[in-house]
Amino acid sequence: MIPSKFNYIKASSVSEAVNLLDEHGFDAKILSGGHSLIPAMKLRLNRPEVVIDIGGIPGLDVITEEGDAVVIGANCTHQQILNSQVIYKNVNILKQTAATIGDVQVRNKGTIGGSLAHADPSADYPATVLACDATIIVAGKNGSRNIAATDFFQGIFTTALEDDEIITAVRFPKIAHGNYHKFYQSASRFAVVGVAVVFDGSGVKVGITGVADTPYRATKVEEAYNGDSSAAEHAVDGVEVMSDHFADVEYRSHLAKVFVKKGLEA
């Protein structure tokens, strides 16, 4: 449990972090809360030569209300999200999501930006950012840009981030009615299935994590939704469902339907 040798650089600003990332390219990794990167480094599965710590960058750990949206700095911890009154009042589904992540120690260190950038297919936030139609705000050497949640996740541990880009914030529209339900993997407590449901007028938006190698919007459910939970049947329509030691395709598909149903009925 000892990482390979690496250089550690503490960035003091977003532009410094981006420049360092640009300079070191593939040899560099961004460190935020460290709850995905550090275990991988300890197992030497990941051997960056340079670790750029963005943990101390001022302004990345604030949650602000901006009109009809809430903007959450990338370095906000899960616990900060869980404790935030702004989130509780305006995007309660995100609070529900954060509450299911890890344990107190993990929630005190892990960050929303780190989790999204890591893009673990069983992480919790992806379901919720998808269902909320959140926007991932990123910065690169050519400045800042916004990525729609639906464009962000591209595969297992793969996102729309360019090599020189870091996440700086996530913008959530205010969500009045939504909920997150999760079936926990018994060892890791990651999501075997995590389902975020947002009610939007007469329609519904459903984000699902843990089921496919990329989190997805259950558009077939959304299309079939007519006010009751029967649309849950379509939770995995057209989806290549993952299989592992804890849940094979049949069981995971079943769970996805059960948890979409829970979400639609909540």
Add this chain to the structure above:
Amino acid sequence: MEKFIGKSVKRREDARFLKGAGKYTDDIKLPKMTQSAFVRSPYAHAKILSVDISEAEKAEGVVAVFTAQDGCGEYGVPCGWQVDFKNGETMREPQHPLLAKEKIRHLGEAVAIVIAESLELARDAAELVEVEYEELPAVTDPKKAMEEGAPLVHDQWPDNAAFDWCIGNDRADVEAALATAHHVTEVEYHNQRLAPNAMEPRSYIADYDVNADKWTLYTSTQNPHLIRLLLCAFALGIPEHKVRVVSYDVGGGFGSKIYHYTEEALLTWASKEIGRPIKWTSDRSEAFLTDAHGRDHVVHSRMGFDKDGKIVAHLTDEFCGLGAYLSTFAPAVPTYLHGTLFQGVYTTPLIHLNVTAPFTHTVAVDAYRGAGRPEATYLLERIISKGAQEMNMDPTEIRLKNFIPPFDGVEQPGYQTQVALQYDSGNYHGVLKRGLEMLGYEDFRKEQKEARENGRLLGVGFSTYIEGCGIAPSAVVGALGARAGLYEVGQVRVQPTGKVSVYTGAHSHGQGHETVFAQFVADKLGIPMDDVEIEHGDTEQVAFGMGTYGSRSLAVGGSAIVKSIEKILEKGAKIAAHKLEAAEGDLEYAEGKWTVKGTDKSVSFGDVSLTAYVPHDYPEGLEPGLDFSSFYDPTNFTYPFGTHIAVVEVDPDTGKVDLKRFVACDDVGNVMNPMIVDGQIQGGVAQGVGQALLEEVVYDEGGQMITGSYMDYAMPRADDLPMIETDRTVTPCPHNPLGVKGAGEAGAIGSTPAVVNAVVDALAHLGVTDLQMPLTPQRVWKAMQN
């Protein structure tokens, strides 16, 4: 004088543990100490084509790199138990080399050790060792290992069997009784492989002192003297009187730290080669790969009943995996610690168990909390509950019909089983009755019925277990293949000031010996607990010892101390008689003083102690000093028993099991410290529940471990468990002086089948009769669909 036996005295050792001030092996830093890292095989079965250490040797900070070519420990680490084949053929006992030479036989087997100035440099250099392998097909399942054409673990033998074995009545008689039985219940399952997961990983420091020509091995072991014996007499062939083995605080063992591991011997050897101390501490990944695992029995069993539900016969065939090499106790676990419990608490007249024990391409399987008895208990308690289900009987009714009647082992003789052992004392009805009261059984069945009508799946499961511990009578285990005696040593040294130092060969790694032993020593001597100190874990302090496992510390180690206390009091009485100018026979000892009966003339323990060491006015011919050591060899095992009851609710949508209540009424004989016994039972139950619901080591077909970290190996956590409700009955052990039976493993032995029986009960109306452990939500949900 305050008495301590039977009181929940708070643990003395906790002050240092809670402050983070425990002294674990990894905390020790010696001058000039080096660090080490192992190069381990990424394959389960492979030929080693070449090992190139040249780059590693040149790396920064590297002190030495050793491979099997360097002649380390040509004997390998030994096995401590011999179980021969039924046909008389000697047990197949492969050499277990300290470093693999030509072949790899399990994932994680060490090929080289890199010793460097720091752990970081050792790890870095270990990556520079180039090993060329030729991967070979592997077999990890014990039943498949015995199939025709299975890959061989050891090429010198025609198949993978290490031995086969049977116990009980003649097989033909058992078969005949089954053939005519009113009803036969059958089970087939895999009692799955578990990883012990002590919180402290294994850690060793070997320190060879060239000037004194002596070795010191600091090791996280449950039995320092046994390690010294195995290291000196077998693994390295070095002189035992020049080796000191020290085991200070140890953070849990559960069996996995009994064994003499290759790393211990290799570090000891290498320390002399380099003339410096070497430390190695396992990381968690290495622990999963290299700590001896538990269980791994593939079971097929049939139990026959008459029309009233009385058991008429029980026949079982098992394949029990041993892993690639024979670990220290491995052959005993699926045989003498297992088959001898097949009587359970029932009057079954005909029993036969047949065991085939193959090698597999996995790390060794050895004793893990309960060691053979949880596997026996799981089978008995599952099959009898399944029999009740099939015969439409209540699971408590069928047990009551088959219970051995109460016997105290004093007025009524011990119970002779069909499987070699004689139980000491028991009252199996008593624990069931109390357990049912604690549960409120009738109310529960009403609640269950209502719940079912509302679509809720509630179930209750029972386990009325017995186990055999307090191991063990040396002559008995010797006849059964043990290569060691299983007595214990206790020395009581009264210091001149009347303070008492107790040296025990038992070892505490969570059990609380420093508190419990002091409790009974203080009471027996009539002195304050503060005047008693318990010392253990250092071969240069403690004369000898066999260590702690098999719930033996108090029953065997405690008894050795009691013997020494008796000698102290006997000699003390001679000194007291001299001081009081009275006859020894006129004295009585109580409250820390000898008194001339019927007078107020007395002399205190402290005065007698001082006189023993300042013998100016002293009995003629009596040696000075007050210091006795005793070996205690028990006359029998002890047999704790109990009733464990689980209440579960199954989520009909997901199959997830919610353990709602767990009731444990145990009888562990006399209780010295109820708080510690409760803690032992609760911790054991948590591990038993872990096996029932969560834990499993999974190897894939090629021998890769799928569950090699806590991301995939599910340990029970606080929120997986309800408050475990405990109570006790007390049936003293008739054959040891404290009347104690042992409580260290009972929780893990009794609990597992109760949970599984409860889940089956919850789903019984859906036609579910069997479930494979661990009862993952997926498995339970699938069972509900069929």
